[in-house]
Amino acid sequence: MLIESSSNPKVKKWMKLKQKKYRYQSNEFIVEGEHLVLEAMNSNVVKEILVKEGSTVHLNPAFNGKQPVYILKENLFTQIASTETPQPIMAVCEMKSKTIERHNRLLLLDRVQDPGNLGTLLRSAVAFGFDGVILGDGCVDVYNEKVIRSTQGAIFKIPIEFHSLKEYVPMLQANGVKVYGTSLENGQPLGEIEEDSQMAFILGNEGQGVNPELLSTTNRNIFIEMTQNIESLNVSIAGSIIMYRFRL
Amino acid sequence: MLIESSSNPKVKKWMKLKQKKYRYQSNEFIVEGEHLVLEAMNSNVVKEILVKEGSTVHLNPAFNGKQPVYILKENLFTQIASTETPQPIMAVCEMKSKTIERHNRLLLLDRVQDPGNLGTLLRSAVAFGFDGVILGDGCVDVYNEKVIRSTQGAIFKIPIEFHSLKEYVPMLQANGVKVYGTSLENGQPLGEIEEDSQMAFILGNEGQGVNPELLSTTNRNIFIEMTQNIESLNVSIAGSIIMYRFRL
Structure with a gap:
């Protein structure tokens, strides 16, 4: 027609x-x-x-x-x-919502704003065998065309759920999932974090990182070892390095 | 005024x-x-x-x-x-060109086209203590405003040189630097690559990867372990995972 x-x-x-x-x-x-x-x-x-x-x-x-x-x-x-x-x-x-069926490896996103970052994180989550991605409040819309383009098709390959992270994190912990925040301060180096059967990682906003309130409720907080020469890594880079390290 | x-x-x-x-x-x-x-x-x-x-x-x-x-x-x-x-x-x-002084860790880019990818790779190169970045022919201009924004200031912190990679790779090898390509096929898993005192890594074009001619001249080619569920990683993710692994 x-x-x-x-x-x-x-x-x-x-x-x-x-x-x-x-x-x-x-x-x-x-x-x-x-x-x-x-x-x-x-x-x-x-x-x-x-x-x-x-x-x-x-x-x-x-x-x-x-x-x-x-x-x-x-x-x-x-x-x-x-x-x-x-x-x-x-x-x-x-929009067909798939439910997250296993909780061995989860990615939790707190106010990730850049479409390219969100799309790239979804792509890496699929690549490293993650079971699902949880979008907390304040993330860019996952059905934004730029997000979809950056996923390179990964958007169709992984369950995505929407939850308030404040409520979701304790729920995961009650079910035996270890929750790890990411933070430039007071964290443990990624290389020292031991593997666990059920792990969830929180990545945060491009400018402000993960909400400090959330960080105070995690099992541990991680930082990625780097030189003093730069303030931080791009959030999709940080998330992907962590997901690669604990890939399934 | x-x-x-x-x-x-x-x-x-x-x-x-x-x-x-x-x-x-x-x-x-x-x-x-x-x-x-x-x-x-x-x-x-x-x-x-x-x-x-x-x-x-x-x-x-x-x-x-x-x-x-x-x-x-x-x-x-x-x-x-x-x-x-x-x-x-x-x-x-x-534009003030700094010369690369050490060749312990180098990043070589072959036709990286997306400004965000180039900027993010520069940011990660600084974060992981790399000595310099070499831009081969066909890369997006590093002084493009989007590239600069993605570097988050890293553009001022690392020497950047422009070379034909076809000529530069053998020159590095003649000086004892081991050169590693990245490839989805016929490579060795990243986890099996041993550290060397002088390492250079080639990352390639978003759609086509590293030029096969170049790949045939490297010491080894690397792939990043991942599920069969997706074709490839974003180039700035792949490069950053490798740089993190061999950070100085």
């Missing part, structure tokens, strides 16, 4: 999906580019496929013909896309 | 510094925000300070009064800045 008018109700809906509020109202989000669309198809979350008029796209082998495909005039396609020079395919996906 | 007109030759010059070509012609680049300006001052590279009219900025303790301070009308200041809502201070800095 060729869509040519910006007053088409579908176009209006897709445009609205740029706003977080509307994404959660409709339980949908958009991914862009062949790689992410394919990952979304493999995860059975694709509801609609949007293709730029006149372009050649490869949908095999995951395309099963069940989802409607809309061909859009170039200017409409570009308006809906978030990137300046978008690849010619997008997919409208359903 | 208050500058109000966009036809002021200074304003024209500062605007041009957004272009790579002009940065290298004039040997200057701009940093934005209090933190980076302070780091630049501590490194003695500040030539001019730009302040937005009507704003309060803190220059102590590094400000020595030697550099001219220009007060700019808000619209001019915003035009020169790269960020959408800039902090009210910028500095024009001199």
Whole structure:
């Protein structure tokens, strides 16, 4: 079906999906580019496929013909896309929440604000066999297009839950999970932390780190050994170094 | 001095510094925000300070009064800045090349394209005591404002050199430095790589990795142990995990 008018109700809906509020109202989000669309198809979350008029796209082998495909005039396609020079395919996906089933390795995020950092942390969490990621209050929306792009498809591969960390941390501890904060002060060096069967790591805001109140409730706090020459590491780097060290 | 007109030759010059070509012609680049300006001052590279009219900025303790301070009308200041809502201070800095003096730990970058990745790699290189970073052909310009912002000031703290890696790698090897590529295939797991007194690590392009020709000339190639669930790690993550492992 060729869509040519910006007053088409579908176009209006897709445009609205740029706003977080509307994404959660409709339980949908958009991914862009062949790689992410394919990952979304493999995860059975694709509801609609949007293709730029006149372009050649490869949908095999995951395309099963069940989802409607809309061909859009170039200017409409570009308006809906978030990137300046978008690849010619997008997919409208359903938010499908997977529940975290094991609690052997968890990543807890406290007010991580940068989309690239959140996306990269999700990508590393998948790479290192983590069981799930918990987003505390104040994190950037995980269905933000920049976050999704940075995950490189990892968003479809790991359970993500939303909890208040103040309540979630004691709940984990009551279930035998050791919770580790990250802090530049008063922590133990990563190299001295021993492996445990159930570990959860809290990474914090880019400027302020983990909320001190939270840090006071953890089992231990970790710092990553480094020179005095710099104040801190990027949060996605710090988190990934820790996840690599305790990968499953 | 208050500058109000966009036809002021200074304003024209500062605007041009957004272009790579002009940065290298004039040997200057701009940093934005209090933190980076302070780091630049501590490194003695500040030539001019730009302040937005009507704003309060803190220059102590590094400000020595030697550099001219220009007060700019808000619209001019915003035009020169790269960020959408800039902090009210910028500095024009001199490119000062430091030479790499030791070759115990080096990071070699082959066509790293994303500004955030390059900046983050520089930040981690400083954090883990590396002696220098070599930018091969095809990397994003290190004086790009986004790169500088991602370094969080690390750009002033580590020698950066520009070389053709094809020529530089054999030169390092002839001087006893062991050179390690990174590759998803045919590499050795990071955990099995033994420390050496002189090590250089090559990280590659976001999509294509390290040039295969280069990989065939290294002493060894490394891969980072991870699940089969994902294709690769972000390059700044991979590089930082390796640098942490072999930090000095």
